[in-house]
Amino acid sequence: xxxxxxxxxxxxxxxxxxxxxxxxxxxxxxxxxxxxxxxxxxxxxxxxxxxxxxxxxxxxxxxxxxxxxxxxxxxxxxxxxxxxxxxxxxxxxxxxxxxxxxxxxxxxxxxxxxxxxxxxxxxxxxxxxxxxxxxxxxxxxxx
Numbered sequence: 001x002x003x004x005x006x007x008x009x010x011x012x013x014x015x016x017x018x019x020x021x022x023x024x025x026x027x028x029x030x031x032x033x034x035x036x037x038x039x040x041x042x043x044x045x046x047x048x049x050x051x052x053x054x055x056x057x058x059x060x061x062x063x064x065x066x067x068x069x070x071x072x073x074x075x076x077x078x079x080x081x082x083x084x085x086x087x088x089x090x091x092x093x094x095x096x097x098x099x100x101x102x103x104x105x106x107x108x109x110x111x112x113x114x115x116x117x118x119x120x121x122x123x124x125x126x127x128x129x130x131x132x133x134x135x136x137x138x139x140x141x142x143x
Contacts, residue, residue, distance in 0.1 A: 003044075082141065
């Protein structure tokens with residue numbers, strides 16, 4: 001089987017099932033009559049642009065890149081709580097999801113944000129205008 005066919009099998013498998021480990025993909029390929037190592041699957045995942053997406057139960061699944069609207073729904077699923085203090089917004093998120101959410105926020109509000117800091121489960125945004133803080137938070141809540 002060619003590389004193109006292997007990539008298509010991986011793409012379909014990741015789309016059809018909740019896959020959390022590369023070894024599951026290797027096993028699926030084996031059942032399909034293909035031999036592939038975990039290292040090969042890892043390279044294929046990168047080539048396909050497949051990402052690991054955090055879930056609320058602190059597990060992860062592989063997914064194909066999302067469209068913009070689907071990505072925003074993913075942001076909404078990962079924001080657990082929020083709070084405003086003056087011109088600062090604090091978001092508590094599912095651990096491991098801040099990099100993705102931060103990218104979406106920066107893309108949507110780059111003109112409004114003075115600075116944004118994140119760790120594994122929290123994002124702190126400082127907006128330039130205190131009056132914009134509630135508007136930014138409301139937009140994020142409606143994603």
